[in-house]
Amino acid sequence: xxxxxxxxxxxxxxxxxxxxxxxxxxxxxxxxxxxxxxxxxxxxxxxxxxxxxxxxxxxxxxxxxxxxxxxxxxxxxxxxxxxxxxxxxxxxxxxxxxxxxxxxxxxxxxxxxxxxxxxxxxxxxxxxxxxxxxxxxxxxxxxxxxxxxxxxxxxxxxxxxxxxxxxxxxxxxxxxxxxxxxxxxxxxxxxxxxxxxxxxxxxxxxxxxxxxxxxxxxxxxxxxxxxxxxxxxxxxxxxxxxxxxxxxxxxxxxxxxxxxxxxxxxxxxxxxxxxxxxxxxxxxxxxxxxxxxxxxxxxxxxxxxxxxxxxxxxxxxxxxxxxxxxxxxxxxxxxxxxxxxxxxxxxxxxxxxxxxxxxxxxxxxxxxxxxxxxxxxxxxxxxxxxxxxxxxxxxxxxxxxxxxxxxxxxxxxxxxxxxxxxxxxxxxxxxxxxxxxxxxxxxxxxxxxxxxxxxxxxxxxxxxxxxxxxxxxxxxxxxxxxxxxxxxxxxxxxxxxxxxxx
RNA sequence: GCCCCCAUCGUCUAGAGGCCCAGGACGCCACCCUUUCAAGGUGGAGAUCAGGGGUUCGAAUCCCCUUGGGGGCACCA
Numbered sequence: 158x159x160x161x162x163x164x165x166x167x168x169x170x171x172x173x174x175x176x177x178x179x180x181x182x183x184x185x186x187x188x189x190x191x192x193x194x195x196x197x198x199x200x201x202x203x204x205x206x207x208x209x210x211x212x213x214x215x216x217x218x219x220x221x222x223x224x225x226x227x228x229x230x231x232x233x234x235x236x237x238x239x240x241x242x243x244x245x246x247x248x249x250x251x252x253x254x255x256x257x258x259x260x261x262x263x264x265x266x267x268x269x270x271x272x273x274x275x276x277x278x279x280x281x282x283x284x285x286x287x288x289x290x291x292x293x294x295x296x297x298x299x300x301x302x303x304x305x306x307x308x309x310x311x312x313x314x315x316x317x318x319x320x321x322x323x324x325x326x327x328x329x330x331x332x333x334x335x336x337x338x339x340x341x342x343x344x345x346x347x348x349x350x351x352x353x354x355x356x357x358x359x360x361x362x363x364x365x366x367x368x369x370x371x372x373x374x375x376x377x378x379x380x381x382x383x384x385x386x387x388x389x390x391x392x393x394x395x396x397x398x399x400x401x402x403x404x405x406x407x408x409x410x411x412x413x414x415x416x417x418x419x420x421x422x423x424x425x426x427x428x429x430x431x432x433x434x435x436x437x438x439x440x441x442x443x444x445x446x447x448x449x450x451x452x453x454x455x456x457x458x459x460x461x462x463x464x465x466x467x468x469x470x471x472x473x474x475x476x477x478x479x480x481x482x483x484x485x486x487x488x489x490x491x492x493x494x495x496x497x498x499x500x501x502x503x504x505x506x507x508x509x510x511x512x513x514x515x516x517x518x519x520x521x522x523x524x525x526x527x528x529x530x531x532x533x534x535x536x537x538x539x540x541x542x543x544x545x546x547x548x549x550x551x552x553x554x555x556x557x558x559x560x561x562x563x564x565x566x567x568x569x570x571x572x573x574x575x576x577x578x579x580x581x582x583x584x585x586x587x588x589x590x591x592x593x594x595x596x597x598x599x600x601x602x603x604x605x606x607x608x609x610x611x612x613x614x615x616x617x618x619x620x621x622x623x624x625x626x627x628x629x630x631x632x633x634x635x636x637x638x639x640x641x642x643x644x645x646x647x648x649x650x651x652x653x654x655x656x657x658x659x
Numbered sequence: 660g661c662c663c664c665c666a667u668c669g670u671c672u673a674g675a676g677g678c679c680c681a682g683g684a685c686g687c688c689a690c691c692c693u694u695u696c697a698a699g700g701u702g703g704a705g706a707u708c709a710g711g712g713g714u715u716c717g718a719a720u721c722c723c724c725u726u727g728g729g730g731g732c733a734c735c736a
Contacts, residue, residue: 291661349734444671469672473670483685
């Protein structure tokens with residue numbers, strides 16, 4: 158039984174979390190690197206919090222990152238694929254029931270009739286006495302008569318697993334030998350609720366056993382729970398898989414990354430225009446390295462290099478700045494057609510929000526790419542960068558049109574001269590960046606203006622912004638008619654508001 | 660409170676006894692390029708390798724202690 162099988166077991170109780178994506182990624186990498194099988198199993202036994210919408214978000218999110226699994230629910234139709242199904246725990250209740258019956262029959266577990274109020278009181282008392290919380294064992298050794306009387310009272314029974322004394326030892330692939338005394342596990346723990354529904358610690362073991370999982374790669378937050386799982390594997394007569402506990406992803410304050418303190422939904426990053434290549438690249442390098450100085454790597458390249466040896470032990474703070482840098486790197490590496498396609502939804506969003514008045518054609522975008530691609534930190538920055546091209550009525554701030562060293566009168570004069578130069582020297586048909594620059598530079602020189610001031614005045618007049626892609630390319634993209642119209646409009650504004658600046 | 664894990668620049672990390680009075684990247688600061696903004700290039704500041712004991716000819720690397728941080732202890736996952 159040496160076949161490598163790993164799994165990601167997300168719970169559909171929230172949108173796809175960055176931490177889940179990272180754990181999925183590491184499992185995926187391990188499987189692909191070793192030629193093993195990557196399984197996805199939905200842990201939806203928390204009926205109160207699980208939703209289908211979250212399940213869809215998780216499935217589609219992982220799929221869109223390129224982390225495809227060999228077995229589990231399909232991202233599209235949700236149908237199961239693979240020989241170990243079903244892959245949703247709510248559809249596997251019979252297996253948990255069978256496992257429960259077996260434990261009960263062998264007295265490795267027992268019914269517990271304690272009420273939630275009793276347990277709560279126990280816990281409070283222990284807390285007051287500065288004792289660690291643990292189940293007191295009230296129902297551990299009830300006689301058949303005592304059980305019968307509780308049942309007669311109509312008390313529901315949870316099922317508790319007996320934790321035998323002893324030390325549980327295991328070799329973690331990342332942390333080395335770990336040993337925990339079973340006495341510190343908090344006593345006999347519940348595996349099935351009073352209402353009959355099974356709990357995580359139980360289902361995860363029953364399923365990992367049934368699905369022949371060979372390596373459990375998960376977050377460090379499960380390290381302390383691992384002995385419970387090992388005890389359960391043994392009780393069920395199954396081989397214990399290998400464990401590898403990954404370092405946690407942290408908030409800026411070094412606590413476990415949480416929705417409260419960080420942006421944790423993968424979909425939110427995607428909506429901002431982070432590309433999957435950057436997300437994958439970044440997440441892979443959070444807690445792992447190649448051992449070299451390589452850092453810009455595709456998923457395929459990471460698969461080739463991946464190993465558990467270079468996984469870090471300490472937690473890693475999620476650093477958005479670094480993600481953003483990597484995102485820029487990857488955007489610059491995208492093929493033009495690919496970039497144009499990926500930009501589409503963001504342009505549509507800008508249009509819907511009224512930030513632009515029309516959608517550019519693919520040809521228009523293609524022509525723009527040389528001046529835009531290296532300036533995009535995120536895909537959603539496209540509107541901010543060149544949205545001025547697709548606006549019907551630009552209203553530049555008159556205070557911005559006037560360059561720092563100039564007054565309104567000079568600016569007005571300069572814009573008028575620039576317009577003239579453009580009209581006279583540039584033919585109505587051709588209108589290219591190369592043709593625009595020399596005459597305008599000559600104009601500046603002839604009038605004793607600094608070219609940068611002239612260009613800034615034109616820039617703001619025509620784009621409404623002080624920071625834009627290269628001016629002459631922007632003018633060409635805008636087109637002769639628009640350029641002239643906007644210059645006229647800006648001069649009009651200056652005439653009306655002139656004198657507001659010394 | 661108890662148990663477990665962890666500890667190299669602000670952040671992500673290289674480092675598996677001598678190549679390290681510690682290298683790279685992000686960020687930051689300068690300069691170059693330059694019509695603005697980016698990108699790119701060059702350089703710089705930034706870590707007494709948490710502290711203290713050992714082991715060793717030699718320790719960021721091995722051991723112990725201390726300190727600090729994190730995680731776990733549910734009829735959540």
